[in-house]
Amino acid sequence: MAGNNPNLKPMNLTLKVWRQKNNKAAGALETYKAENISPEMSFLEMLDVVNENLAHKGVDPIAFDHDCREGICGMCSLYINGRAHGPEQGTTTCQLHMRKFNDGDTIVIEPWRANAFPIHKDLSVDRSAFDRIQQAGGYVSVNTGGVPDANAIPIPKSIADKAFDAATCIGCGACVAACKNASAMLFVSAKVSQFAMLPQGKVEAKTRAENMVAQMDIEGFGACSNIGACAAECPVGISLENIAILNREYLGAKLTSQNV
Amino acid sequence: MSWFAKTFSSTIGRKIVMSITGLFLCSFLVIHLIGNFQLFKDDGGAAFNVYSHFMGHNPVIRVLEFVLLAGFVFHIWDAVALTRRNKAARSVGYAMNRPQDNSNWSSRNMGLLGTVILVFLIIHLYNFFLPTKTGGLDKVMVDGMMIDNLYIRVAESFKIWWYVALYVISMIALAYHLVHGFQSAFQTLGLNHKKYTPAIKTLGYVFSVLVCLGFASMPLYFFLFK
Numbered sequence: 006m007a008g009n010n011p012n013l014k015p016m017n018l019t020l021k022v023w024r025q026k027n028n029k030a031a032g033a034l035e036t037y038k039a040e041n042i043s044p045e046m047s048f049l050e051m052l053d054v055v056n057e058n059l060a061h062k063g064v065d066p067i068a069f070d071h072d073c074r075e076g077i078c079g080m081c082s083l084y085i086n087g088r089a090h091g092p093e094q095g096t097t098t099c100q101l102h103m104r105k106f107n108d109g110d111t112i113v114i115e116p117w118r119a120n121a122f123p124i125h126k127d128l129s130v131d132r133s134a135f136d137r138i139q140q141a142g143g144y145v146s147v148n149t150g151g152v153p154d155a156n157a158i159p160i161p162k163s164i165a166d167k168a169f170d171a172a173t174c175i176g177c178g179a180c181v182a183a184c185k186n187a188s189a190m191l192f193v194s195a196k197v198s199q200f201a202m203l204p205q206g207k208v209e210a211k212t213r214a215e216n217m218v219a220q221m222d223i224e225g226f227g228a229c230s231n232i233g234a235c236a237a238e239c240p241v242g243i244s245l246e247n248i249a250i251l252n253r254e255y256l257g258a259k260l261t262s263q264n265v
Numbered sequence: 266m267s268w269f270a271k272t273f274s275s276t277i278g279r280k281i282v283m284s285i286t287g288l289f290l291c292s293f294l295v296i297h298l299i300g301n302f303q304l305f306k307d308d309g310g311a312a313f314n315v316y317s318h319f320m321g322h323n324p325v326i327r328v329l330e331f332v333l334l335a336g337f338v339f340h341i342w343d344a345v346a347l348t349r350r351n352k353a354a355r356s357v358g359y360a361m362n363r364p365q366d367n368s369n370w371s372s373r374n375m376g377l378l379g380t381v382i383l384v385f386l387i388i389h390l391y392n393f394f395l396p397t398k399t400g401g402l403d404k405v406m407v408d409g410m411m412i413d414n415l416y417i418r419v420a421e422s423f424k425i426w427w428y429v430a431l432y433v434i435s436m437i438a439l440a441y442h443l444v445h446g447f448q449s450a451f452q453t454l455g456l457n458h459k460k461y462t463p464a465i466k467t468l469g470y471v472f473s474v475l476v477c478l479g480f481a482s483m484p485l486y487f488f489l490f491k
Contacts, residue, residue, distance in 0.1 A: 119354060185351070190276075231372065231449040248457075251277075253456075
């Protein structure tokens with residue numbers, strides 16, 4: 006039983022949370038108490054408890070992004086104690102549990118900081134810049150017709166695995182948040198290399214690389230300094246090798262594509 | 266804009282310019298270091314003066330001097346352009362940030378390290394390169410030819426403690442700049458492969474340390490042993 010386990014003693018925490026009414030308003034860190042928090046709660050469940058108490062007091066609850074709460078949708082964000090998705094490696098905020106913190110801790114919670122991700126409210130940011138980059142070329146055009154046979158196109162297992170690794174990107178934006186340049190290179194590289202490795206994606210590879218990078222620059226993300234913070238903070242472990250693949254895809258496309 | 270201008274004003278395009286010019290400047294460091302080892306020859310500076318006279322008068326070297334200048338100009342120009350863009354990408358910073366948990370200090374401070382190197386370069390050129398162009402050096406007779414005695418200028422300069430300190434500090438900055446820059450250049454050019462990348466990273470460390478030790482050894486040698 007939870008009550009008998011000393012490791013499950015309820016915790017009391019101090020939160021410093023970024024509050025900002027809307028995109029135009031000035032924001033500031035506000036201090037809140039998070040009391041009687043079970044170590045088994047996820048970070049988001051802890052915020053739910055805090056919000057419930059705020060609502061009872063008539064205070065506007067803290068706005069934060071979340072959806073699936075099982076680490077696959079990429080909606081949750083939060084810069085926790087100076088780290089994207091908190092101190093754990095390879096997890097989203099919804100997979101971060103309160104047992105990773107100590108009773109009495111002060112936790113600083115901020116939104117993703119990037120001009121390309123404007124703040125909606127409090128901790129919730131607008132990541133539609135990623136959608137626009139994706140729409141610029143992160144797809145494979147297939148004309149209608151009969152359904153092709155499964156395995157009709159031979160793809161080596163090693164290539165399929167690498168493409169799949171790149172495809173696990175959930176588009177959460179932790180790479181941008183952690184990057185000192187607010188660069189979206191890890192995201193864009195995952196999307197470009199995922200298709201560039203596969204025969205179906207090779208057809209449009211050049212135009213894809215050109216258009217997605219152009220859109221990335223239009224959105225105002227910074228450039229890549231190869232510091233590696235993005236890959237270190239990525240909840241699904243997208244590798245820096247993808248950025249090298251994007252670089253050579255882009256340079257190759259610029260030198261040889263038909264788009265003048 | 267032409268496709269060419271568009272390519273090299275994109276973020277990736279500028280990084281490609283950074284990496285190519287950076288690797289070119291690395292090749293310059295090797296030549297400069299090997300040539301300067303003439304300073305260690307115990308012949309009163311004759312070998313070094315002959316070498317510096319050759320570097321100052323050989324037509325091929327004179328042309329390459331301008332290529333080298335272009336290398337520096339493009340490297341610095343794009344560094345400034347990228348830094349401005351990168352700063353503009355996040356106008357509100359984090360109240361609490363722990364970058365030390367996910368990246369190296371040198372990789373995050375290439376601009377600072379580069380600025381230290383640039384300041385050093387200006388002082389270095391003012392003291393040693395400029396006088397060879399303006400005739401501000403004593404002459405010396407070597408093999409029946411009157412040539413600049415750059416050796417004396419070097420030997421005298423490296424007797425000044427703060428000048429030696431400036432050189433050593435600048436070479437430490439250069440070493441940190443190269444530790445990140447060398448391997449980063451290959452990554453930017455798309456040359457990342459599990460067979461070669463570990464070797465490139467090791468080579469980058471060895472290169473950075475050896476080259477900077479080599480350069481730092483010269484002022485230290487003159488200060489301590491001459």
